[in-house]
Amino acid sequence: MTDLTAQERLRDAGLRPTRQRCALADLLYAHGHRHATAEMLYEECLVAGIPVSLATIYNTLHQFRDVGLLRDVSVGGTKTYFDTNISDHHHFYNESDGRLIDIPDGLIDVLGVPEAPDGKMITRVDVVVQVREKK
Amino acid sequence: MTDLTAQERLRDAGLRPTRQRCALADLLYAHGHRHATAEMLYEECLVAGIPVSLATIYNTLHQFRDVGLLRDVSVGGTKTYFDTNISDHHHFYNESDGRLIDIPDGLIDVLGVPEAPDGKMITRVDVVVQVREKK
DNA sequence: ATTTGTGCAAATCGTTTGCATCTGA
DNA sequence: TCAGATGCAAACGATTTGCACAAAT
Numbered sequence: 001m002t003d004l005t006a007q008e009r010l011r012d013a014g015l016r017p018t019r020q021r022c023a024l025a026d027l028l029y030a031h032g033h034r035h036a037t038a039e040m041l042y043e044e045c046l047v048a049g050i051p052v053s054l055a056t057i058y059n060t061l062h063q064f065r066d067v068g069l070l071r072d073v074s075v076g077g078t079k080t081y082f083d084t085n086i087s088d089h090h091h092f093y094n095e096s097d098g099r100l101i102d103i104p105d106g107l108i109d110v111l112g113v114p115e116a117p118d119g120k121m122i123t124r125v126d127v128v129v130q131v132r133e134k135k
Numbered sequence: 136m137t138d139l140t141a142q143e144r145l146r147d148a149g150l151r152p153t154r155q156r157c158a159l160a161d162l163l164y165a166h167g168h169r170h171a172t173a174e175m176l177y178e179e180c181l182v183a184g185i186p187v188s189l190a191t192i193y194n195t196l197h198q199f200r201d202v203g204l205l206r207d208v209s210v211g212g213t214k215t216y217f218d219t220n221i222s223d224h225h226h227f228y229n230e231s232d233g234r235l236i237d238i239p240d241g242l243i244d245v246l247g248v249p250e251a252p253d254g255k256m257i258t259r260v261d262v263v264v265q266v267r268e269k270k
Numbered sequence: 271a272t273t274t275g276t277g278c279a280a281a282t283c284g285t286t287t288g289c290a291t292c293t294g295a
Numbered sequence: 296t297c298a299g300a301t302g303c304a305a306a307c308g309a310t311t312t313g314c315a316c317a318a319a320t
Binding site: 074075076107111113116119129130134 | 230238258267
Binding site for chain 3: 297298299300302303304305306309310311313314319
């Protein structure tokens with residue numbers, strides 16, 4: 001049952017399986033990987049009749065990210081996407097409609113990344129391949 | 136003279152060399168390459184006694200970008216940086232202080248970028264190397 | 271004279287916060 | 296019970312917009 005899975009997932013991550021967290025986990029993980037924004041999930045909750053506030057969705061997404069259930073992807077500027085695929089991979093970003101598309105893990109290889117400056121360490125290397133509708 | 140250079144740069148780009156555009160061009164190009172936000176430039180204008188509004192700075196930055204004088208870099212989420220270095224290069228992004236550092240052109244090589252999906256074309260490949268203060 | 275740019279203030283968008291009220295272990 | 300979670304509404308930061316006024320060709 002997806003509900004049980006969601007509960008387990010949350011417990012395993014050390015988060016209390018509350019109604020709204022379970023509901024959000026279901027929306028996020030029930031149908032394979034996805035890229036979601038807070039607003040998207042809010043809409044889906046409204047439609048599905050799940051009572052939850054936008055603030056809680058933001059809280060929840062950040063918590064999920066903090067415990068490693070999600071990864072955030074920032075592109076284009078404004079909105080923040082949350083990606084249920086937490087494996088090492090990169091993205092196509094469609095500037096026309098602001099949509100993200102996964103580039104499977106292992107396809108892209110980044111060569112020649114220099115050492116981090118001064119007292120800094122590299123935490124992540126993100127590749128964003130911007131695409132546009134071909135004319 | 137920097138002022139003349141700015142005027143020329145603007146004329147060459149097909150933009151009327153108004154006071155504020157010239158002033159902004161000077162701030163941007165007078166001292167080598169830089170990464171600037173609208174807010175930064177606004178502050179600098181205030182300090183320098185250059186009368187200009189934030190709205191005009193946003194307009195101007197977008198115009199400069201549209202004619203190829205600047206490139207925008209979006210990282211971390213919120214603010215948009217404008218980079219006077221329009222050559223093909225990538226960036227370090229310091230999550231701690233939100234600062235951008237250029238990675239010189241040619242150092243990084245991205246292998247294995249797949250074809251763009253369906254009727255789309257690739258317009259740009261951006262690599263962002265996130266760094267954090269080493270503990 | 272005409273076109274184009276500018277400033278201001280209000281509006282928007284995405285996100286965060288404060289705080290009183292619920293809820294799950 | 297009671298720490299932790301939620302909802303609401305107000306606060307926020309970055310950016311945009313509408314419109315009257317000013318400046319460039």
